[in-house]
Amino acid sequence: MTTRTSYRAESPETIDAVRTGILTWFERHRRTLPWRETRDPYHILVSEVMLQQTQVDRVIPYYHRFLERFPTVQELASAPVAEVIRLWAGLGYNRRAVNLQRAAQAVVESHDGAFPHDLGQLRALPGVGEYTAGAIACFAFEQDVAFADTNMRRVLDRVFAGETGASWASLSGVAERLVPAGDGWRWNQALMEFGALHCTSRKPLCGLCPLQAECAAFPVAQQPGTRKPVKQEEAFVGSNRFYRGRILAVLRDHPDTAGVTLHELGAQVRDDFSPEQLPWLVDLVRGLESDGLARVAEPRASYDAGPPETRIALP
Numbered sequence: 272m273t274t275r276t277s278y279r280a281e282s283p284e285t286i287d288a289v290r291t292g293i294l295t296w297f298e299r300h301r302r303t304l305p306w307r308e309t310r311d312p313y314h315i316l317v318s319e320v321m322l323q324q325t326q327v328d329r330v331i332p333y334y335h336r337f338l339e340r341f342p343t344v345q346e347l348a349s350a351p352v353a354e355v356i357r358l359w360a361g362l363g364y365n366r367r368a369v370n371l372q373r374a375a376q377a378v379v380e381s382h383d384g385a386f387p388h389d390l391g392q393l394r395a396l397p398g399v400g401e402y403t404a405g406a407i408a409c410f411a412f413e414q415d416v417a418f419a420d421t422n423m424r425r426v427l428d429r430v431f432a433g434e435t436g437a438s439w440a441s442l443s444g445v446a447e448r449l450v451p452a453g454d455g456w457r458w459n460q461a462l463m464e465f466g467a468l469h470c471t472s473r474k475p476l477c478g479l480c481p482l483q484a485e486c487a488a489f490p491v492a493q494q495p496g497t498r499k500p501v502k503q504e505e506a507f508v509g510s511n512r513f514y515r516g517r518i519l520a521v522l523r524d525h526p527d528t529a530g531v532t533l534h535e536l537g538a539q540v541r542d543d544f545s546p547e548q549l550p551w552l553v554d555l556v557r558g559l560e561s562d563g564l565a566r567v568a569e570p571r572a573s574y575d576a577g578p579p580e581t582r583i584a585l586p
C-alpha cells in the first residue's frame with residue numbers, strides 16, 4: 272500500500288472534502304444517543320468512562336440507571352464507594368467506577384463542583400486522560416478541539432496515512448485542521464460515529480464510502496470473522512482477571528459490611544479452593560485493594576500472612 276505525499280493528503284481541498292464527506296454521512300446515519308442530548312459535563316464524563324471498553328448498547332441502560340441514582344456530581348462524590356461499585360456490576364473494568372467517583376470528588380473539592388473548561392485542568396482529574404478531557408471540552412463546552420479514540424484515530428490513519436498505524440503525534444496536526452471553526456461538537460461526533468459504524472476495524476464499507484477519492488488506504492479488504500473471540504473467552508476463563516471479577520461479585524453480593532473471610536471468599540470463588548491457594552487469593556485481593564475496589568475489614572495485622580479468618584469487604 273503506498274502512502275500519499277503529505278502535501279496532497281493534507282491539501283485544503285482534501286481537508287475540505289474529508290470534512291464534508293463525513294459530516295454529510297453523519298446527517299444520514301447518526302444514532303440517537305442519550306449523551307448527545309446533553310451538554311452537562313458530568314453526564315458526558317459518565318458516558319465517556321462507561322464507553323471505554325464497553326459497547327454503546329450495553330452502556331445505555333447503565334447510563335440511565337447511574338444518573339438516576341447519582342444525578343449530580345455532588346451526589347456521586349459523596350456516595351459510599353461500595354454503592355458505586357454495586358451499581359457498576361456487569362459493566363466490567365470496575366476500576367473505572369472508582370476513578371469516576373474520584374474524578375467527581377476532585378471536581379467538588381478542587382473546583383467547587385463546577386467542571387473546569389481548561390484541557391489541562393480536565394486532564395488532571397483522576398482517570399481522565401487526553402481523550403476524555405478533549406471529549407468533555409468538546410461535547411460539554413463545545414470547544415473546537417481535536418482528540419481521538421481508537422475509532423477516530425483509525426479513520427485518520429487510513430485516510431491520511433494509508434493505514435500505517437500512524438501515531439497520534441503525527442496525526443494530531445491534520446486532526447486539528449479538520450475541526451471546523453464553531454462546529455467542533457458536530458465534527459467530533461461525526462468522526463467518532465463514522466469510525467464506529469462505517470470505517471470499522473474489520474469490515475470497513477469502502478465500496479459505499481464517500482471518501483473513496485481522498486482515502487489513502489482505499490480499498491481496505493474486509494477481514495472475515497474468525498474464532499478469535501471464542502479463544503479469547505477461553506483464555507479469560509480461569510485468568511486472574513476472571514477471578515478478580517468473581518471476588519468482586521462475591522463482595523458485591525455480600526450485604527454485611529464486615530465482609531467475608533478469606534476462606535469463605537476462596538470457597539465461593541472457586542470450587543477447588545484449598546488453603547495452599549491463600550497466597551494467590553491474597554495477591555488478587557491486594558490488587559483490588561490498591562485499585563480502591565476492596566478493603567481489609569479485619570484483622571489488618573494478620574492480613575499479610577493471609578490467614579483464612581481475615582475479612583474482606585467492599586470499600
Ligand code: SF4
Nearest residue numbers: 470475477480486489
Ligand atoms: S475508503 Fe474505506 S478505509 Fe477509507 S475511509 Fe472509507 S471506509 Fe475507511
